[in-house]
Amino acid sequence: MEAKKQNISTTIINRRFQQKDSHGAISMPIYSGAAFEFDTAEAMEDAFLGKSGKHTYSRISNPTVEAFEDRIQQITGAKNVTAVASGMAAISNIFMTIAYSGANIVTTSHLFGNTFSFFLFTLKAFGVEVRFCNLLDINEVEKNIDDKTCAVFTEIITNPHIEVADLKALADLAHSKNVPVVADSTLVAWPSFDAKQFDVDLEMVSSTKYLSGGATSIGGLILDYQRFDWAQSPRLDTLAKAVGKRAFTVKLRGEISRNLGAYMSPHTAYLQNLGLETLDLRFKKMSENCKNLAEFLQSVPEVKSVNYTGLRDNPFHEISQRQFGEYQGAMLTFSLENQAACFRFINRVNVIRRATNLFDNKSLIIHPLSTIYGTLSPEFKKMVEVPADMLRLSVGLEDPEDLKADILQAFQS
Ligand SMILES: *Cc1c(COP(=O)(O)O)cnc(C)c1O
Numbered sequence: 001m002e003a004k005k006q007n008i009s010t011t012i013i014n015r016r017f018q019q020k021d022s023h024g025a026i027s028m029p030i031y032s033g034a035a036f037e038f039d040t041a042e043a044m045e046d047a048f049l050g051k052s053g054k055h056t057y058s059r060i061s062n063p064t065v066e067a068f069e070d071r072i073q074q075i076t077g078a079k080n081v082t083a084v085a086s087g088m089a090a091i092s093n094i095f096m097t098i099a100y101s102g103a104n105i106v107t108t109s110h111l112f113g114n115t116f117s118f119f120l121f122t123l124k125a126f127g128v129e130v131r132f133c134n135l136l137d138i139n140e141v142e143k144n145i146d147d148k149t150c151a152v153f154t155e156i157i158t159n160p161h162i163e164v165a166d167l168k169a170l171a172d173l174a175h176s177k178n179v180p181v182v183a184d185s186t187l188v189a190w191p192s193f194d195a196k197q198f199d200v201d202l203e204m205v206s207s208t209k210y211l212s213g214g215a216t217s218i219g220g221l222i223l224d225y226q227r228f229d230w231a232q233s234p235r236l237d238t239l240a241k242a243v244g245k246r247a248f249t250v251k252l253r254g255e256i257s258r259n260l261g262a263y264m265s266p267h268t269a270y271l272q273n274l275g276l277e278t279l280d281l282r283f284k285k286m287s288e289n290c291k292n293l294a295e296f297l298q299s300v301p302e303v304k305s306v307n308y309t310g311l312r313d314n315p316f317h318e319i320s321q322r323q324f325g326e327y328q329g330a331m332l333t334f335s336l337e338n339q340a341a342c343f344r345f346i347n348r349v350n351v352i353r354r355a356t357n358l359f360d361n362k363s364l365i366i367h368p369l370s371t372i373y374g375t376l377s378p379e380f381k382k383m384v385e386v387p388a389d390m391l392r393l394s395v396g397l398e399d400p401e402d403l404k405a406d407i408l409q410a411f412q413s
Helices: 008-014 041-048 063-076 087-098 113-126 138-144 167-176 237-260 266-277 279-298 317-324 339-348 378-384 400-412
Strands: 080-084 104-107 129-132 149-155 181-184 202-206 220-224 305-307 331-335 364-366 390-394
Touching: 008 063, 008 266, 008 279, 063 080, 063 220, 063 266, 080 087, 080 237, 087 113, 087 149, 087 181, 087 202, 087 220, 087 237, 104 113, 113 129, 113 378, 138 167, 149 167, 167 181, 220 237, 266 279, 279 305, 279 331, 279 400, 339 364, 339 390, 339 400
Parallel strands: 104 129, 104 149, 149 181, 181 202
Antiparallel strands: 080 220, 202 220, 305 331, 331 390, 364 390
16 A cells, blocks of 8 residues: 555545454444553553553543544654644643743744733743744744744644745744744645645644534644754753654653643544545535635625635735645635624624634634634734734535625625
8 A cells, every 4th residue: 555646535544443443343443441451460561661552541542543643644744643632732732842941932923812822821831932023024033033942833824814934944944043843734725735845843733623524523633743853952852862853752642741631532533533534525625615705705895805825816825826735725814894894794694604613514704803812902912913804704515606695695684
């Protein structure tokens, strides 16, 4: 089985379990229990020392979750994949592994709401500083990096601003300063995008979104490409001397993930593994629907502007095509006259649902400033620069003509 020559759907669907199920089950069963039994004390010792690869306790590893991790590894080429309870668990596990008191993170204030809050409020209490700058300006990024920088963090497509930085340029700069790049690929039409090609060191994704198979469950993934030399990191340098480029994963799996206790549940892994089997179909159709709607919205007189990288006049169109290829994802934003017009529109839609989340099979609409960023103080609201007249639309699998009709009637009613 040469995985690279196959279509991604075939690779996913054709992938067998590492260990045959005792009943020959064709889908990985849900091993829901907490603990695993051993025949001897010696076998138990080997398992606890990580010598046999056997599962001991489902907070640490689990056969159902491992089957999901294995498939993700197959299609991405990551050297290690760790599945956790949410996208936020992926981000917090990563930074609990690489950050330290006195360290700083170089990123932008244009971030997903909880990521912004985690960096600015949660990590601050542990002596970690966040430096917000414009990631689209390499010189500015360079000025913010120093010998205490533990990572450059970027959302590959930012949520909800839809900005796209030049990933290779960021990685080249970060690596020239011995700093790793941590990238959130949640908004990218996953997995048509290949993070390895852009020298990303650690990738995280909220598998709640595209992967879960239609908002079936909350989950997150940490992908380690094992290309960064952690001997450069004050946190991992000693470990790196012993295990080389595996230092991040060894620390994460051997200490941090089991101590934070946010490993993915077997039920979630079962659902998301099933979701993965239809991912290729869904993200293509969703992306096509999204482009179709973006073009349509541009023709609606009430709509002041539409932001979607699949539109030719979008400032990030070219770089997005270069980095992500044909499919530009299923999230767009558009502006109406003001916040009141946004609320009126939200209240009148019938097919589109009033809900947060992204890449459900259903189309979802939200006014980000009053919801996701609603509890921020005026000072921090100013910092995230989310406009009051902006709506975010996640485009689902409905027939696009029905979505257009819904939008038109919402403006007319
Ligand atoms: C949703 C999201 C997250 C967080 O994921 P959860 O699974 O909700 O914890 C992180 N980053 C981005 C860009 C997201 O859209």
